[in-house]
Amino acid sequence: MTRLEAADPGWIARADVVIVGSGVAGLTAALHARRAGLTVLLVTKGRVEEGSTRWAQGGIAAALADDDTPEEHLHDTLVAGAGLCDVDAVAALVTEGPDCVRSLIGLGAHFDLDASGALALTREGGHHRDRIAHAGGDATGAEVSRALVAAVALDPGIELIEGALVLDLLRDDDGGAQGVTLHVMGQGQRDGVGAALAPAVVLATGGFGQVFAQTTNPAVATGDGVALALRAGAEVADLEFVQFHPTVLWLGPRAHGQQPLVSEAVRGEGAVLVDAVGERFMVGVHPMAELAPRDVVARSIMRRMSDTGAPHVWLDATGFGERKWEERFPTILASCRAHGIDPVTEFVPVSPASHYASGGVRTDLDGRASIPGLFACGEVACTGVHGANRLASNSLLEGLVFAARIGRVLSGETRAARPVAALSPAAPLVPREARRVMQQAMSDDASVLRSADSLARAADVLEGIAASPGGVPCTDDWETTNLHAVSRVLVHQARIREETRGSHWREDFPDRDDGHWRVRLVSRLTPEGDIVTERVPVQGGVIRATP
Numbered sequence: 001m002t003r004l005e006a007a008d009p010g011w012i013a014r015a016d017v018v019i020v021g022s023g024v025a026g027l028t029a030a031l032h033a034r035r036a037g038l039t040v041l042l043v044t045k046g047r048v049e050e051g052s053t054r055w056a057q058g059g060i061a062a063a064l065a066d067d068d069t070p071e072e073h074l075h076d077t078l079v080a081g082a083g084l085c086d087v088d089a090v091a092a093l094v095t096e097g098p099d100c101v102r103s104l105i106g107l108g109a110h111f112d113l114d115a116s117g118a119l120a121l122t123r124e125g126g127h128h129r130d131r132i133a134h135a136g137g138d139a140t141g142a143e144v145s146r147a148l149v150a151a152v153a154l155d156p157g158i159e160l161i162e163g164a165l166v167l168d169l170l171r172d173d174d175g176g177a178q179g180v181t182l183h184v185m186g187q188g189q190r191d192g193v194g195a196a197l198a199p200a201v202v203l204a205t206g207g208f209g210q211v212f213a214q215t216t217n218p219a220v221a222t223g224d225g226v227a228l229a230l231r232a233g234a235e236v237a238d239l240e241f242v243q244f245h246p247t248v249l250w251l252g253p254r255a256h257g258q259q260p261l262v263s264e265a266v267r268g269e270g271a272v273l274v275d276a277v278g279e280r281f282m283v284g285v286h287p288m289a290e291l292a293p294r295d296v297v298a299r300s301i302m303r304r305m306s307d308t309g310a311p312h313v314w315l316d317a318t319g320f321g322e323r324k325w326e327e328r329f330p331t332i333l334a335s336c337r338a339h340g341i342d343p344v345t346e347f348v349p350v351s352p353a354s355h356y357a358s359g360g361v362r363t364d365l366d367g368r369a370s371i372p373g374l375f376a377c378g379e380v381a382c383t384g385v386h387g388a389n390r391l392a393s394n395s396l397l398e399g400l401v402f403a404a405r406i407g408r409v410l411s412g413e414t415r416a417a418r419p420v421a422a423l424s425p426a427a428p429l430v431p432r433e434a435r436r437v438m439q440q441a442m443s444d445d446a447s448v449l450r451s452a453d454s455l456a457r458a459a460d461v462l463e464g465i466a467a468s469p470g471g472v473p474c475t476d477d478w479e480t481t482n483l484h485a486v487s488r489v490l491v492h493q494a495r496i497r498e499e500t501r502g503s504h505w506r507e508d509f510p511d512r513d514d515g516h517w518r519v520r521l522v523s524r525l526t527p528e529g530d531i532v533t534e535r536v537p538v539q540g541g542v543i544r545a546t547p
C-alpha cells in the first residue's frame with residue numbers, strides 16, 4: 001500500500017490554524033495564534049512534553065544584562081555562523097529576544113536568580129557577554145516546557161491532540177496549505193488516519209538528530225517536518241550544517257539513539273579532555289583548548305579516537321568535588337550515576353553525537369515557507385539565523401522569537417479555508433528494518449568528518465534502501481521514510497559544498513572558500529522525487545572572530 005492510499009482520512013477536525021509539534025516553538029506559536037483570536041489545533045506525535053525542548057540544559061541567550069546589547073549578541077551570532085547568517089533574521093532574533101524571554105517569565109517560567117534577586121546570567125562558548133538565562137541549574141528546557149504547557153492548558157481555544165503523527169500536507173487547487181493528514185492511535189472517534197483542516201499550518205516539529213546513530217535528540221526527532229515539506233515541494237536549506245556536540249556520554253559500542261549530554265558548561269567550569277593514555281590533547285589545538293568552538297572540539301576528539309583506536313575519550317571533572325557537582329550540574333550528575341559512572345571520582349567517557357540542525361524548511365523573516373499558508377518555526381525551520389553553525393543557546397530563543405512573529409502574521413493575514421485538491425505525491429515507504437543501517441551509514445560517512453569518498457558511500461547506502469522500499473503504513477515505517485528523505489538531501493548538499501565552513505567539514509576541501517561558497521544551498525523535490533538544488537548568494541554578515 002502506498003502512503004497516499006493509507007492517508008485517505010477516516011475522520012476530520014477543523015480549526016483556524018493547525019500547529020504541529022509541542023516544543024518551545026509550537027507551544028509559543030499556539031499562544032500567539034490565540035492572541036490573534038484564532039482557534040488552534042495543536043497536534044503532537046508523542047506526549048505534549050516530548051521533544052528536544054525539555055532536554056535543553058544550558059539556557060536561553062538574550063541581551064538582558066546592563067552591560068550587554070543586541071548589537072553585541074548579533075556580532076557573536078554572525079561570527080559563529082561563519083558568513084552564512086541572514087543578517088536581518090539575526091537582527092530580529094537579538095532585538096526581539098529579550099522581550100520574548102521577559103514574556104516567558106511573565107507566563108510563569110522560573111529562571112535562576114543571583115544573590116541580589118536579578119536574573120543569573122552565565123556565558124557559553126562564543127558569547128562575549130554573560131547572557132545565558134538558565135533554570136534549575138542545568139534544567140532550563142524542562143522549566144520552559146512546563147511553563148508553556150501550563151499556559152496552553154489554560155486556554156480553551158487550543159485543542160491539543162497527543163499521539164498524533166502528522167504525515168503530509170493537504171493543499172487546495174492553488175497549491176496552498178489547507179491542513180495535514182495525520183495518524184492518531186485510538187482516541188475515541190479520532191482513530192487511525194484523519195485530516196486536520198485549516199488554511200494555516202505551522203510546522204514546529206523540531207530537528208532530525210535521529211538521522212545519525214547516536215544523538216542527543218529524543219526519539220521523536222526524525223525530521224518529519226522537513227520530509228513533509230520536501231514531499232509537498234517546499235524549499236529546504238542548509239541541511240548540510242549539522243552541529244555535533246563534542247561531549248556526549250559514551251554508553252558502549254552498541255549504544256544507539258538518544259544519548260545523555262554532558263554540557264559544555266562542565267568544561268567551562270574547568271573539566272579537561274584526555275585521551276586513552278591520559279594525555280590532554282586540546283592544548284595546542286586551539287588557544288581556548290577545551291573551550292574552543294564545538295566543531296573544533298568535536299573534530300579533535302574524532303581524530304584522537306581514530307589515532308588511538310579508542311571508541312571515546314575521557315572528560316576529567318574529578319577536581320569539582322561532590323558539592324559543586326550536586327549544586328551546579330544535578331541533572332548531568334544523576335544521568336552519569338544512572339549509567340554507573342560517578343563523575344565525582346571517575347573520568348567520564350565521552351564522544352561526539354549529532355545535536356542540532358541549523359538548516360530546515362526555508363522561511364522568510366515571518367516564518368512563511370515557500371508554499372502559501374505553510375509556516376515553520378523552531379529547529380525545523382531555516383530562518384537563516386544560524387548560518388553554518390549555531391551559537392550556543394540561540395535555539396530556544398529562535399523558537400520564541402519566530403513563533404511570535406508567525407502569530408503577528410496570522411493576526412493580520414487571513415487565507416480562506418478552501419476545498420482540499422491535492423495530497424503530496426505518494427512516495428514508497430521505507431521499512432523500519434532499514435533504519436539502523438541508514439543511521440550507521442550516516443554516522444560513519446556523513447557526520448563530523450566528510451569527504452567526497454565518504455559521502456559517496458553514504459549516498460550508495462541511501463540509494464540501495466530506496467531501491468527496495470516495501471514498508472507498510474505504521475509509525476516506524478513513516479518515520480524511517482522521513483529519515484531517509486532528510487538524509488538524502490543532507491548528503492546531496494554536503495557533496496555539493498566543496499569547502500569547509502562552520503559545522504560542515506570536508507577533509508578533501510579543508511579551507512573556507514568565500515569566493516565560491518558564500519551561498520545557501522536551497523533544495524526541493526520534484527513530483528518525481530528528484531532533488532533540485534539552487535545556490536542562493538548570502539549578502540553581508542562576514543565577521544571573523546575577535547579574541
Ligand SMILES: Cc1cc2nc3c(=O)[nH]c(=O)nc-3n(C[C@H](O)[C@H](O)[C@H](O)COP(=O)(O)OP(=O)(O)OC[C@H]3O[C@@H](n4cnc5c(N)ncnc54)[C@H](O)[C@@H]3O)c2cc1C
Pocket residue numbers: 020021022023024025026043044045046048049050051052053054055056057058059060061140141164165166167204205206207216217218220221222224225261355356377378379380392393394395396397399
Ligand atoms: C540535550 C539537548 C540540550 C540542548 N540544550 C540547549 C540549550 O541549552 N539551549 C538552547 O537554546 N537549545 C538547546 N538545545 C536545542 C533546543 O532544545 C532545540 O533546538 C529546541 O528545543 C527545539 O524546539 P522545537 O520547538 O523546535 O522542537 P522540539 O522541542 O523538538 O519539539 C518538536 C515537537 O514536534 C513533535 N513532532 C515531531 N514530528 C511530528 C509529527 N510528524 N507529527 C506530530 N508531531 C511531531 C514532537 O513530538 C515535539 O512535540 C538542546 C537540545 C538537546 C537535545
